[in-house]
Amino acid sequence: MTMAQSVQPQMRENASLQTQDGRDLIDIIDRLRSHGISRFVDLPQIVVCGDQSSGKSSVLEAISGVAFPAKDTLCTRFATELILRRNLEVDVKISILPDPSRPQAEKTKLENFTHAPETFDLSQVFNDANVAMGLDVNGKVFSADILRIEISGPSQPHLTMVDLPGLFLAGNKDQTAKDAELVKALVLDYMKRPRSIILAVVSAKSDFALQQVTQHSRNLDPHGIRTLGLITKPDTLDEGSDSERFYIELARNNDVKFSLGWHVLRNRGYATRHVSIQERDSAESEFLSSGLWKTLQPSQLGIASLRIRLSNVLKDQILHQLPCLISDVEKGVETCQTKLSKLRESRTTISEQRRYLLKISGEVTGLLNAAIDGIYTDAFFSSENHPEFYRRRLRAVVQNKLIQFADEMQSKGHAKIINEGTGPHATDSRNITRSDFIEQTKVLMRTSRGRELVGTYHPDIVGELFRLQCGPWKSLILDHSERIFESAYSIVGLTLQHVTDEETSRDLLREIIVPHMDKLKTNLITKIEEIMDPHLLNHPITYNHYLTENVQKIQAQRQRRRLEKQLNAFFEKSSISMSKANYTSEMASLLDALVASEPNMENYSASIAIDTMTAYYKVTNDHFLTILKLDPD
Numbered sequence: 001m002t003m004a005q006s007v008q009p010q011m012r013e014n015a016s017l018q019t020q021d022g023r024d025l026i027d028i029i030d031r032l033r034s035h036g037i038s039r040f041v042d043l044p045q046i047v048v049c050g051d052q053s054s055g056k057s058s059v060l061e062a063i064s065g066v067a068f069p070a071k072d073t074l075c076t077r078f079a080t081e082l083i084l085r086r087n088l089e090v091d092v093k094i095s096i097l098p099d100p101s102r103p104q105a106e107k108t109k110l111e112n113f114t115h116a117p118e119t120f121d122l123s124q125v126f127n128d129a130n131v132a133m134g135l136d137v138n139g140k141v142f143s144a145d146i147l148r149i150e151i152s153g154p155s156q157p158h159l160t161m162v163d164l165p166g167l168f169l170a171g172n173k174d175q176t177a178k179d180a181e182l183v184k185a186l187v188l189d190y191m192k193r194p195r196s197i198i199l200a201v202v203s204a205k206s207d208f209a210l211q212q213v214t215q216h217s218r219n220l221d222p223h224g225i226r227t228l229g230l231i232t233k234p235d236t237l238d239e240g241s242d243s244e245r246f247y248i249e250l251a252r253n254n255d256v257k258f259s260l261g262w263h264v265l266r267n268r269g270y271a272t273r274h275v276s277i278q279e280r281d282s283a284e285s286e287f288l289s290s291g292l293w294k295t296l297q298p299s300q301l302g303i304a305s306l307r308i309r310l311s312n313v314l315k316d317q318i319l320h321q322l323p324c325l326i327s328d329v330e331k332g333v334e335t336c337q338t339k340l341s342k343l344r345e346s347r348t349t350i351s352e353q354r355r356y357l358l359k360i361s362g363e364v365t366g367l368l369n370a371a372i373d374g375i376y377t378d379a380f381f382s383s384e385n386h387p388e389f390y391r392r393r394l395r396a397v398v399q400n401k402l403i404q405f406a407d408e409m410q411s412k413g414h415a416k417i418i419n420e421g422t423g424p425h426a427t428d429s430r431n432i433t434r435s436d437f438i439e440q441t442k443v444l445m446r447t448s449r450g451r452e453l454v455g456t457y458h459p460d461i462v463g464e465l466f467r468l469q470c471g472p473w474k475s476l477i478l479d480h481s482e483r484i485f486e487s488a489y490s491i492v493g494l495t496l497q498h499v500t501d502e503e504t505s506r507d508l509l510r511e512i513i514v515p516h517m518d519k520l521k522t523n524l525i526t527k528i529e530e531i532m533d534p535h536l537l538n539h540p541i542t543y544n545h546y547l548t549e550n551v552q553k554i555q556a557q558r559q560r561r562r563l564e565k566q567l568n569a570f571f572e573k574s575s576i577s578m579s580k581a582n583y584t585s586e587m588a589s590l591l592d593a594l595v596a597s598e599p600n601m602e603n604y605s606a607s608i609a610i611d612t613m614t615a616y617y618k619v620t621n622d623h624f625l626t627i628l629k630l631d632p633d
Helices: 020-034 056-064 104-111 122-133 177-191 212-220 242-251 277-288 291-295 302-343 350-373 394-412 434-446 460-469 473-499 502-537 546-574 580-594 601-627
Strands: 045-050 079-086 091-097 146-153 159-163 196-203 227-232 262-264 417-419 431-433
Touching (some): 020 079, 020 159, 045 056, 045 177, 056 079, 056 159, 056 196, 056 302, 104 122, 177 196, 196 212, 196 302, 242 291, 262 302, 277 302, 350 473, 417 434, 434 601
Parallel strands (some): 045 159, 227 262
Antiparallel strands (some): 091 146
C-alpha cells in the first residue's frame, strides 16, 4: 500500500553516504526477501535484539526518522521488518508476511492486509496489525507473523533491519511466562541464523548483568564476529559513577568484546518524546561531546555515524556471504524447478485429474516392477550418492533381508541349544547339557504315558518337544515380515515422491496406498499363521527320507564322539609299558566299552525322542524356509 507523498517522516539534511554498488547489493537481497526467499535461504540482515524497554524502538525511530510506538510496559509484539531505501520520492508500504504454519485462509487474509491512514502514524499501523494477527484474542499476546514496513525517501539510508520483541523473564497480567518463552524462541531463531548481524541493544539504565541479550549473543556468536553492541540511555548514568565507567569500558570493547565493537546512542526520553528529529540529534551531539563520552571514537557515537556503520556492516556481510548465498539460491531454484516439474500440467477438471493419475500410475508401476525385478537401469536407481540409493533397489534389499532371516532362524530359531558335554559352553541362557535335557524329557514322558511299552515313548512326545524347541519361530517370522513391509512402504513412498509433487504423494499414500498395504500386511500375517499352525498345533508328520537319515547322523556323531573318547583313553594307557596280561585285560575292557548299551530304559527312550525331535526340527525348518520363499519373487 503506497501512502501519499504528502505523508512524510521527519527528514535529516545529512543522508548517509553509500556507493551505488553498495545500495544495489542491499536492493538485490531485499528483492529476494520480498519474494519470500528468506523462508528457504538464510539472507543477510540486521536483527535488532534487546530486553524490553531497552530502547530498541527509539533506535529504529532515530535511524528512520519515523516515530515508532513504544510503551513502558508492553513493547513490540511481533517481528517487524524495516526496509529503508534512499529515493527522491517519499513512499511508504505496509504489509504482513504470515506465519507459514497458519491455515491457508488466515494466510490469505494477512497477505491482503492494507493500511491507508490519512496521516503517517505507525501507532495506528501497529494497532491494526495487532487486530489482523489476532493479538489480544484468546489470550494471544505475541505473534510469529512479520509486519513489513518499507520507507523510501531522500534522507533514508539503504538499510534493512528486523525489530524483534523485547526479551523478558517474569510474567504479569499482560505477559505470561509462556509468552516469555515464545518471545525467547522467536528472538533466538533470528539470532542463530549465521548470516544475521546481531544489533544487541543494551540499556545503561538497567543492570548489565540482568540483561539477557548479550548472553544470548555470546552463546550464539561465541567469537563475536557478527555482533554489534549498542548502548542506549547513557544520560541516565550519574556522571563519575562506577556504572558510567563500566559502560565507558564496555563501549571501548574492553569488557564484553565484539569484533564489530560497540556504539552509543542518546535517544529521546519520555519527557522529550515530542521533540523534532533535529532537536533530538542536537541534544545527542551535545551530550556525547561532554564528559567521559567524548573520549570515545567519533565513529562509535551518535545516530549519524550509526546509520553509516550499519549500512557498511550490512554491505560487508552481504559481500562476505555472497558466494555461499548464490550457491544456496541456485540449489533452492533447482529444488523448486524439480518440484515444479512434478506438478506438470494443470489439473482443474475431473478428466484432467484422472488423466494425470493414470499417467503417474503407469510411471510408478514401471519403477516398482523394475525395483522388484532388480533391473536398475533407470536414473531413479543409479544415483549412488543419493541417501535413498540403497532403499530404492527393492530386490537387493529384500534379498539381503531374507539371507539375514535365514541366518536368524538357524542361530535363534531353537529354544534350546543341546550340549553333549557336562556343562554349558557359553553364557547363552538357551544352553542345556544333553543329560539335563534328557531329565526334562523323562519328566514329560512320565506325564504323557499311554499304551507304549516301557523303554519306548508316546508318539506325542516328539511333537511336544518340537513345539517347545520352535517357540521363537513366530516372533522371528513376524519381525522379518515387518522389515519386509517397511521396505515395501519405503519404495512406494520414494517412487511417488520421484514422479509427483509432495502434496499429491502424501495424499495418495494416506488415502489409497497405505490403507491397501495395511490390508495386505494383515492378510500376510494371517497366511503366516495358517502356514505355522499345522506345525505347531498338529502332531508331527513328514514323508521326507531325510528324517531317518538325520536321526542316524545325529546318533552316529554322538557314537563317534564316545568311541573317540574311549580310544584316546585306551591308547594313553597302552603307551605306558604294561605286561601282556594287563594289556589283554585292558583290551577286553575297551571292547566292553565300545559295545556298551544304555541300561536305563527311560534314559534310552528319552534320548531317542530327543534325536528324533532334533532331526524333525531340521527337516521342518528347511521346509518352512522354503514355504516362506527364500526368493523375493
